[in-house]
Amino acid sequence: MTRLHVFLTIFVLSLVGACASAPAPTPPQAMPAPSPGAHDPNQDLGLLWVKHAAEYGAITKQAYRSAEAALPGYIADTSWSAMPGQKDAKNLPPAVILDVDETVVSNVDFQLAFERPFTNRKLYDFYHEHAAIPVPGVVEFVAAARKAGVDVFFVTNRPCELIDDDPDPCPQKRGVIEEIESIGISTDDAHVMLADENDWDRAKIRRREYIAGTHRVIMLFGDDLGDFVPCVRTKLYGPCTEPATKASRARLVDEYINYWGNGWYILPGPMHGSWTSFR
Numbered sequence: 001m002t003r004l005h006v007f008l009t010i011f012v013l014s015l016v017g018a019c020a021s022a023p024a025p026t027p028p029q030a031m032p033a034p035s036p037g038a039h040d041p042n043q044d045l046g047l048l049w050v051k052h053a054a055e056y057g058a059i060t061k062q063a064y065r066s067a068e069a070a071l072p073g074y075i076a077d078t079s080w081s082a083m084p085g086q087k088d089a090k091n092l093p094p095a096v097i098l099d100v101d102e103t104v105v106s107n108v109d110f111q112l113a114f115e116r117p118f119t120n121r122k123l124y125d126f127y128h129e130h131a132a133i134p135v136p137g138v139v140e141f142v143a144a145a146r147k148a149g150v151d152v153f154f155v156t157n158r159p160c161e162l163i164d165d166d167p168d169p170c171p172q173k174r175g176v177i178e179e180i181e182s183i184g185i186s187t188d189d190a191h192v193m194l195a196d197e198n199d200w201d202r203a204k205i206r207r208r209e210y211i212a213g214t215h216r217v218i219m220l221f222g223d224d225l226g227d228f229v230p231c232v233r234t235k236l237y238g239p240c241t242e243p244a245t246k247a248s249r250a251r252l253v254d255e256y257i258n259y260w261g262n263g264w265y266i267l268p269g270p271m272h273g274s275w276t277s278f279r
């Protein structure tokens with residue numbers, strides 16, 4: 001056998017061996033990087049939890065029922081205020097302040113349906129075609145509060161924006177009132193406050209202070225830390241001089257520890273909110 005024959009024999013045998021062996025396993029495919037702004041709401045556990053979990057309604061009812069049970073005590077104790085720093089309010093009528101989105105109405109169907117990215121106009125348009133969903137427990141609580149003589153205010157950060165040829169400078173306010181009334185809570189212009197009215201801002205503290213000028217604020221309700229204290233965002237609003245951080249937000253929770261469940265009632269907000277800037 002010549003050298004050439006030996007070489008060819010080895011070469012052919014190596015080919016046969018290669019063909020007979022098991023195919024090499026396919027290496028795992030790396031997950032494709034999400035494109036900027038891509039978001040599949042049907043994979044978002046926060047949205048799915050609000051939509052499907054019985055636990056969501058259990059938590060919101062827990063908050064509102066706890067608050068309802070506490071109403072008589074806060075009404076009777078005229079030295080009590082849920083507004084840190086409010087003093088000399090014993091002769092003022094009692095009031096509660098509620099945020100709107102995820103506190104009074106649930107936007108879960110909008111969150112599952114809208115085409116990203118979010119715009120206020122998309123939310124506005126959605127509610128012209130879809131019924132508002134009450135946050136479980138809120139209708140019963142507001143009825144109990146009013147029956148006990150407590151005034152109810154709604155403070156929302158939905159902005160005022162011109163809509164097409166609508167002459168109303170703030171059609172969103174009308175929309176919010178209609179949504180609240182559609183779930184069985186009557187209200188009016190004076191009890192609904194948007195950020196862009198009267199030189200208020202998105203910090204909400206100035207609106208709470210405005211209400212505290214005429215009422216003893218006995219309870220606050222919201223799904224965002226900003227519904228209770230200012231300076232929870234990276235943007236500077238109201239009295240804030242430094243951008244909030246994850247650590248500063250956590251410190252605020254501890255600083256006001258005695259209010260949680262005691263005049264302050266926070267509801268789940270996993271779908272959106274100021275917290276999303278601190279991941």
Ligand SMILES: [Mg+2]
Nearest residue numbers: 099101102223
């Ligand atoms: Mg909210």
